[in-house]
Structure formats: C-alpha cells, structure tokens
Amino acid sequence: MPIRTSYTALGCAGAALFALATGAEAQPCGTSTQSDAPxxxxxxxxxxxxxxxxxxxxxxxxxxxxxxxxxxxxxxxxxxxxxxxxxxxxxxxxxxxxxxxxxxxxxxxxxALSPFKPMSDGCSAATPMDGTPYYVTSDGDTWTPPAFADRDVQDIGSFSEGLAWVRFAEGRVGWIDTAGELAIAPDFIDGGDFVNGRAPAAVNTENRGYIDTSGELVFPRKFILQEAGRYADGLAPVRLNDEAGYMGRDDWAIREIEHPDGDMREIDIATPFSDGRAAVRPAGMAAGPVWINTQGKVAVDxxxxxxxxxxxxxxxxxxxxxxxxxxxxxxxxxxxxxxxxxxxxxxxxxxxxxxxxxxxxxxxxxxxxxxxxxxxxxxxxxxxxxxxVAALKAATDTGDLAPGAYRMTLSGTATGDVAPRRADAPCNRSEFTMDGNEATNAAGPWVLSLAGDAEWQGKPVAAMLSLGLPEGIEEGTKEIGATSEENLPSAYLWMSRRDAGPNAPRPATYTSQSGTLTLSQRNQTAITGTVEITFASRDAPSDEIILSARFNEIPYEAGPEVSVVETTGAVTALDESMPDDPLINFFTPAKAVESEDRLVLSLGEYGPKLELDLPAEYDGAFTAGPDADVSITFAGMPVTAEGQLERSDGRLSGDVTAKLGAHEQVDGAGSVTVRFAEIPVESDE
Structure with a gap:
C-alpha cells in the first residue's frame, strides 16, 4: 500500500520511482482564504x-x-x-x-469549460488545454508542484485538508501535499477530496472505498462500493450493489428519503451534501429531483x-x-x-x-x-x-421619511411591516396618478397605490394598497368608506402569493370598511399624509386586516387623458344604444409607440379603437386618409380624419376627428372627435 509522507518523482529507465523528499519548502496552497465580501x-x-x-x-x-x-x-x-x-x-x-x-x-x-476549478484552500486547480496543470493563488500567482516534473499530468484536484488528487497520463491517481510532493502514490484509478480525514478512492471501475491520509482503506473493510462521493456534513453518497444512499463513519445513515406527507422512497441517485442539502433522484418517480436535509427528509421540491x-x-x-x-x-x-x-x-x-x-x-x-x-x-x-444605479434613500439622516418614501404595517389575517421604501425607485409598482377612463389630471379622481410585502397563512405575499381619492378631494382629515360609496375615499387591498403553483391557495380581495385619511398635501406635484384602514375579505367578511401607512411627497405621475368631445350621425346612435358601455371605453387606454420611421398612436386596445399611423417625430396638424402620409383606422378599417398633434417632454397631446362612411361597426355615416393629452411615447426597440 502507499505510504504517508512526501515524495518527489524521479524518472528511471521509463519507470516511476519514489524517493523521500527532504527539506521541502512550504508552498502557497493549503490554507483557506475565505472572503469577507457578501x-x-x-x-x-x-x-x-x-x-x-x-x-x-x-x-x-x-x-x-x-x-x-x-x-x-x-x-x-x-x-x-x-x-x-x-x-x-x-x-x-x-x-x-x-x-x-x-x-x-x-x-x-x-x-469551452472553465480550466479553473473553484478556489479551495487558497488555490484554484488549473487544467489548460495546452501545457501542464498548475495551481493559481488568490493573488493570481501560479505554482507548479515539483511532483509534476517529468510527468505527464492529465488532471488535478483542489486542495482539501492539505492534500490534492492528481491524475497522471497512465490513468493512475495519487495525492500531493502542500509542498507539491507525492504523499499518496498513484495506486488508484480514481479519487476525490479529503473531508475529515477521508477521501473516496477506486482500485478499479467497480470497486471503491474511502482511504485515510496515509492511503490506507478505512471504510468499508474492502473496496466493495460501486459509487463513492465525498463526505460532507458527516455523510457520503454511495452505491452498494443495487442500493444508493448515504453512509456515515461506519454504516448506512440514509437509505430512504421521507417526503412531507410521510411517503418513503428509495434513492436512485445520491449526490454529495453542500450547505446542508443534497440533490437526490428518488427511485420510481418521474417528477424529477428533490433536495434533502441531513436527516433524509425532503426539504426542497x-x-x-x-x-x-x-x-x-x-x-x-x-x-x-x-x-x-x-x-x-x-x-x-x-x-x-x-x-x-x-x-x-x-x-x-x-x-x-x-x-x-x-x-x-x-x-x-x-x-x-x-x-x-x-x-x-x-x-x-x-x-x-x-x-x-444606487438605491434611492428612503429615510433622511434623522430617520424621517425621505421625499418619495412610504412605510406600511399590516395586522390581522395578513401581517407585515414594510420598512421605508421609495415609490419612485426602479421596479417599485407604487404610484400616484389619475384613476378611471374619464378621469383628468386636474380634477381627478385619483389613486394612490403602495406596494409592500406581507405574510398570509404563513406564506410570503406581495401586497398592494389601492387608495381611491374622489374628484376634487382637498387637504385635511377624511373618513374612509366602503368601496361602494362614491364620494368618500375607499380602498382595495390585493395580495398575491409569491413563488406558488397554480393550485396553491390564494388570498381573497380585501375591501375597505372604515378608516381615516389625513392629507397634508395633494396636488399634481405630490401627495403626503397618513391613513389607517380596516379591510374585510370579500369571501369571508369576518377576516379583517388593519393597514396603517405613512407617505411623504409621493410624486404625481400624469396619466393619459382621453375624452370624447363630439359625435355625429351613426356614431351618436351607436353611443345611445349602449347606455351601460360608454363610448369612451372604445378609446381607452391610449398608447403611443415610436420606431425609427413611424409613430403609432392607439386610442383604445380592443374593439372599435382608433389607430393613427404617422411619420416618426411628427408634430403639428394632419390630414389622414388612404392616400395620405398619415393613415387612420377605426376598428381595423381605413377611414379619413383630421386633427392636431403636439409633443412636449416625450408626451403627446391633441385631437382627432374621424369621419366614417360605410362601416361595418356603425349603421350609416358619422364622425367622432376625440381629445387626448399626456400620452407617453414608448420606444419600439
């Protein structure tokens, strides 16, 4: 069997002989250089x-x-x-x-795969396509162990517990020490990293076991394992005959895994533990892998x-x-x-x-x-x-809410304490804007939406407060009513499950029952105030959530305004025939998208919408028709129109009068005049 101490390789008549290396100088590998960086x-x-x-x-x-x-x-x-x-x-x-x-x-x-293995004990094992493998330190210095001299080295492993495996060209594996000398002679066909004094080793393709740092077999008593992986958390993945699982120091530790419902499964494939979890493929299951804890219980599926x-x-x-x-x-x-x-x-x-x-x-x-x-x-x-891009500050140096910031707390059926965050930060879906198809930026109504995180039934949820503000609301303290009361502020609380499957239970919609809103600022610049609301579930009114929020200068985002100014003929008749579906619904929401050569303004998303197609960067009066540079469709069919388009700060305003002759959507001729404002221009990239 191989012996324990260091050796240096010598070539002699084509055979590899080993002699004791004396006075070997310590080399850079063998000491972990853990980083303090997150x-x-x-x-x-x-x-x-x-x-x-x-x-x-x-x-x-x-x-x-x-x-x-x-x-x-x-x-x-x-x-x-x-x-x-x-x-x-x-x-x-x-x-x-x-x-x-x-x-x-x-x-x-x-x-190409990376020639650099993960840094371990201060060095990365490098296996370049051309040349002898070597080690790289965390400073970028390179080191070729003396044991590689005059030898054809195929592959090398990372250092662990002062030893690293080496695969020589003749297909044999040994281990070197931190001086770069052979510590365990290459008497094996495969090997792995040492953990707690043991490393997997194979004497042939079917016979594996675990050796100690002297190269002696320590577990099992013979090389009888068909598969043997490295130890971690005191457990090693193995296969013995037709059985896969995990062994401890002396015997089997995990032979079956346990699912949360108590179902026990044999193991088809086992992998080494890392961070207290190991990937396992259960036997007889087509659902894919799971990750178990060190007790053999499924922790992640x-x-x-x-x-x-x-x-x-x-x-x-x-x-x-x-x-x-x-x-x-x-x-x-x-x-x-x-x-x-x-x-x-x-x-x-x-x-x-x-x-x-x-x-x-x-x-x-x-x-x-x-x-x-x-x-x-x-x-x-x-x-x-x-x-x-740095995160926006949500609090001042004195601990107050910064401009644009808010915080929320929830108690009851859902709980949460939303630390101060910025409504105007990238990716925050909070906003203060106008609300509804017929709303205007000046007169309202408006909506303040604040996003946060909470827990519902012990599960993480994304929470969204939607606080409706009626037309003309002024500063001061207001009563909050139910969502059915049009002249009072009211609110919805929506929650969505994070990271849940399609059949997972989901929270109901919660609506305001009562509360108080105090506004110290509300204009087309920003909104500041506090609110406390009692919500009840639509599905179970006894389920209540109390929400408190404080918000400071949440910036106002001008919304796209669309209004029907005038209709004539068949369009008027169409409007009068739909008392429960106002004509304005045809022409909202509004969207403008500009490409390199064209600008498309859509008034409406579905049904008989108006869609203008103009040259890019267009600004001014226009006449639209089949033979003009500007075209327009109503419900997808070409019509004629005239109007005005104005640009300001990346937004469009203006009006358009569309004239309909014979059209499948209306019975006879007619026209509609639509005014629009504050429509942001999106780039079509």
Missing part, C-alpha cells in the same frame, strides 16, 4: 453574465461570455480571449486567455404543485453560497424544446449530465436561485435596478 451569484442578461447579491440586485454588471460561482472570493470568467479569474470587484487577477480541453456544444455553438418546471431534471446541481441554482421554465413554466447538448474532450467530471449547466438554451427558460426552504430568492426575470 456572496455573489451568477446571473445572465441579454447574452452576457454578471453577478448579483442575495437581494437580486447587480453587484458586477453583466459583461462576460461565461462565468462560474465565486469561491473564497474568486470566480472564473470568460471573455472572447478565453478564461481568467476575477476577484469580488470584477478585476481580473488572472488575465483571460486560458482554455480547457473539454467543451460543451449546445445547438451547434461551442463553449421545486416542482411540487407545478410551482416550477426544471428544464433539465436529469441535472442535480448543488447549493453554492447558501442558494441553489436552477434553470426553470419562464412564464407558463414551459421550457421549450430541449436543444442538442453534447460534450467533447478528454472527459472532465464537471461535464457530467448531473452537473449544473451554466447556459440557458431552452428558449423559454430562466435562472432562479432558491434558499434552503425552496423559496425563490433570485429570479432572472424579476425587475432590478440597472447595473451601477
């Missing part, structure tokens, strides 16, 4: 990769072709020049340029209740930085067609089908990160601030 997580955007914090906001802007997770404050990142290593500031400590011999080909596009759809459920990624990366279906939870994915090269264990695929090739996919309970913490599709 964890960062890879995330793609528009074809490039960057890193976000646990709040989902960008810390390092998307700028790299590929990246890998951080470890000990260092991550691999690829540019067009190749792979390098960056620190937590995004600065390259090893310039890009390295390539790995292994690569993944996805739908015909080739991506992403696809339970159709909450998420894993795009490639043969892959079993591990937790990193306390979170689990998954590529899942986007929108309707449908991933799209699975592309052709294949690997080429000498064979890297990181290219196995069970490893994380750091690509999103399914068409309807996205990357999410889940916490240890399975809750979604980071979502690629979520709104976030642009890279480099």
């Amino acid at each position: 964890p960062l997580y890879p995330l793609p955007q528009d074809g490039s990769w960057g890193f976000v914090g646990s709040d989902g906001e960008w810390r390092l802007a998307p700028q790299w072709r590929q990246v890998r997770p951080f470890s000990e404050g260092v991550a691999a990142a690829e540019t067009d020049a190749g792979w390098g290593l960056i620190d937590s500031d995004g600065t390259f400590i090893v310039d890009p340029g390295a390539q790995d011999a292994d690569r993944v080909i996805i739908a015909g596009e080739t991506f 992403p696809q339970e209740g159709a909450r998420l759809t894993i795009c490639s459920d043969t892959r079993l990624p591990a937790y990193t930085g306390g979170l689990l990366p998954l590529v899942v279906g986007h929108g309707t939870n449908i991933c799209g067609n699975t592309p052709d994915i294949r690997y080429e090269g000498p064979g890297d264990p990181r290219s196995g089908p069970e490893t994380m695929l750091w690509h999103l090739p399914w068409g309807r996919d996205k990357l999410v990160w889940l916490d240890k309970t399975g809750a979604k913490v980071i979502d690629q599709a979520a709104c976030r601030r642009a890279p480099g």
Whole structure:
C-alpha cells in the first residue's frame, strides 16, 4: 500500500520511482482564504453574465461570455480571449486567455469549460488545454508542484485538508501535499477530496472505498462500493450493489428519503451534501429531483404543485453560497424544446449530465436561485435596478421619511411591516396618478397605490394598497368608506402569493370598511399624509386586516387623458344604444409607440379603437386618409380624419376627428372627435 509522507518523482529507465523528499519548502496552497465580501451569484442578461447579491440586485454588471460561482472570493470568467479569474470587484487577477480541453456544444455553438476549478484552500486547480496543470493563488500567482516534473499530468484536484488528487497520463491517481510532493502514490484509478480525514478512492471501475491520509482503506473493510462521493456534513453518497444512499463513519445513515406527507422512497441517485442539502433522484418517480436535509427528509421540491418546471431534471446541481441554482421554465413554466447538448474532450467530471449547466438554451427558460426552504430568492426575470444605479434613500439622516418614501404595517389575517421604501425607485409598482377612463389630471379622481410585502397563512405575499381619492378631494382629515360609496375615499387591498403553483391557495380581495385619511398635501406635484384602514375579505367578511401607512411627497405621475368631445350621425346612435358601455371605453387606454420611421398612436386596445399611423417625430396638424402620409383606422378599417398633434417632454397631446362612411361597426355615416393629452411615447426597440 502507499505510504504517508512526501515524495518527489524521479524518472528511471521509463519507470516511476519514489524517493523521500527532504527539506521541502512550504508552498502557497493549503490554507483557506475565505472572503469577507457578501456572496455573489451568477446571473445572465441579454447574452452576457454578471453577478448579483442575495437581494437580486447587480453587484458586477453583466459583461462576460461565461462565468462560474465565486469561491473564497474568486470566480472564473470568460471573455472572447478565453478564461481568467476575477476577484469580488470584477478585476481580473488572472488575465483571460486560458482554455480547457473539454467543451460543451449546445445547438451547434461551442463553449469551452472553465480550466479553473473553484478556489479551495487558497488555490484554484488549473487544467489548460495546452501545457501542464498548475495551481493559481488568490493573488493570481501560479505554482507548479515539483511532483509534476517529468510527468505527464492529465488532471488535478483542489486542495482539501492539505492534500490534492492528481491524475497522471497512465490513468493512475495519487495525492500531493502542500509542498507539491507525492504523499499518496498513484495506486488508484480514481479519487476525490479529503473531508475529515477521508477521501473516496477506486482500485478499479467497480470497486471503491474511502482511504485515510496515509492511503490506507478505512471504510468499508474492502473496496466493495460501486459509487463513492465525498463526505460532507458527516455523510457520503454511495452505491452498494443495487442500493444508493448515504453512509456515515461506519454504516448506512440514509437509505430512504421521507417526503412531507410521510411517503418513503428509495434513492436512485445520491449526490454529495453542500450547505446542508443534497440533490437526490428518488427511485420510481418521474417528477424529477428533490433536495434533502441531513436527516433524509425532503426539504426542497421545486416542482411540487407545478410551482416550477426544471428544464433539465436529469441535472442535480448543488447549493453554492447558501442558494441553489436552477434553470426553470419562464412564464407558463414551459421550457421549450430541449436543444442538442453534447460534450467533447478528454472527459472532465464537471461535464457530467448531473452537473449544473451554466447556459440557458431552452428558449423559454430562466435562472432562479432558491434558499434552503425552496423559496425563490433570485429570479432572472424579476425587475432590478440597472447595473451601477444606487438605491434611492428612503429615510433622511434623522430617520424621517425621505421625499418619495412610504412605510406600511399590516395586522390581522395578513401581517407585515414594510420598512421605508421609495415609490419612485426602479421596479417599485407604487404610484400616484389619475384613476378611471374619464378621469383628468386636474380634477381627478385619483389613486394612490403602495406596494409592500406581507405574510398570509404563513406564506410570503406581495401586497398592494389601492387608495381611491374622489374628484376634487382637498387637504385635511377624511373618513374612509366602503368601496361602494362614491364620494368618500375607499380602498382595495390585493395580495398575491409569491413563488406558488397554480393550485396553491390564494388570498381573497380585501375591501375597505372604515378608516381615516389625513392629507397634508395633494396636488399634481405630490401627495403626503397618513391613513389607517380596516379591510374585510370579500369571501369571508369576518377576516379583517388593519393597514396603517405613512407617505411623504409621493410624486404625481400624469396619466393619459382621453375624452370624447363630439359625435355625429351613426356614431351618436351607436353611443345611445349602449347606455351601460360608454363610448369612451372604445378609446381607452391610449398608447403611443415610436420606431425609427413611424409613430403609432392607439386610442383604445380592443374593439372599435382608433389607430393613427404617422411619420416618426411628427408634430403639428394632419390630414389622414388612404392616400395620405398619415393613415387612420377605426376598428381595423381605413377611414379619413383630421386633427392636431403636439409633443412636449416625450408626451403627446391633441385631437382627432374621424369621419366614417360605410362601416361595418356603425349603421350609416358619422364622425367622432376625440381629445387626448399626456400620452407617453414608448420606444419600439
């Protein structure tokens, strides 16, 4: 059997002999260099990769072709020049340029795997396509262990507990120490990292076990395991005969997993633990992988209740930085067609089908990160601030609400304490604007919407307060009434389940019953005040929620105004025939979209809407018709019109009189004049 202490390799007549190395100098690997920086997580955007914090906001802007997770404050990142290593500031400590011999080909596009393994015990194991493997320190220095001299080295592992495995060209695996000398001779065909004094090792493809740091077999008594993974949390994934599971120091620890409903399942595939969770494929189940805790209980089942759809459920990624990366279906939870994915090269264990695929090739996919309970913490599709944009201050230095800020508390059926946040911050759906198809910015009515987070039945929900303000409301203290009372302020409280499947229970709509509103400011600039409201559930009136909120100078957002000024002939008859459906509903909401050469103004979204098509940047009077540069349709059919269009601060105002001859939507000729204002122009990119 191999012996314990360091050796240096000597070539002799084509054979590898080993002699004791004396006076070996300590080298840079073997001591962990844990970073004090908060964890960062890879995330793609528009074809490039960057890193976000646990709040989902960008810390390092998307700028790299590929990246890998951080470890000990260092991550691999690829540019067009190749792979390098960056620190937590995004600065390259090893310039890009390295390539790995292994690569993944996805739908015909080739991506080289990173030649840098995760930083461990102060070093990253590097396996460049050309040249001998070596180690890189967290400072970017390189080190080639003396044991590699005059040897053809295929692959190397990370340092763990002072030892790192090495695969030589003859297909044999040994371990080097931190001096770079052989500590365990290459008598094995496979091996892994040491954890608590044990490492997996194989004497042939069917016989595996665990050795100690002297290279001696310590568990089981013979090399009888068909599969053996590294230890973590005192447990190691193994396969013995036809049984997969986890063994402790001396015997089986987990042979079945337990689902929350008490259902017990045997294990088909087991993977090493990381952050107290391990990916497992249960036997006889088509639902995909689950993640268990160290007691063998299912802690995370992403696809339970159709909450998420894993795009490639043969892959079993591990937790990193306390979170689990998954590529899942986007929108309707449908991933799209699975592309052709294949690997080429000498064979890297990181290219196995069970490893994380750091690509999103399914068409309807996205990357999410889940916490240890399975809750979604980071979502690629979520709104976030642009890279480099700082968060707006929600409080002053004295602790008061900053202009544009608010806070809310909820008690009762739903609870929550919404810390001060800015209504005008990117991604905040709060707003103060006019309310209704016939509203105007000057006269109202208006609505103040404030978004927050709460808990309902122990589950996280997104809460939205919608406070309706009647026409002409002035400053002062007002009574809040039920939503059926038109002349009093009233409110709705909507809540939506976060991260829930389609069949999960959902909160009812809550409507105001009573309360008090105090306004110290309300104009077309901002609104300031306090409110306390008692809400009742529409489904169960005895279920009540008390909401209190304070808001300071929430900025007013001018809304698009549309009004029907005049109708004639058949259009008047059409309006009179629909007393319960005012004609104004045909022409709202309004939307303007401008491309490089055209401006389309839509008055209405469905049914007999008016749609103007003008040259880009148009401003002034117009005459529209089939042969004019400006065209107009009513309910999709060409008509004629004349009117005026004015631009100011990216918004459109004006009027249009559309003249209808024979038209399938009206009985006879007629016209309608519509006035519009404050319609924002969107860019068609």
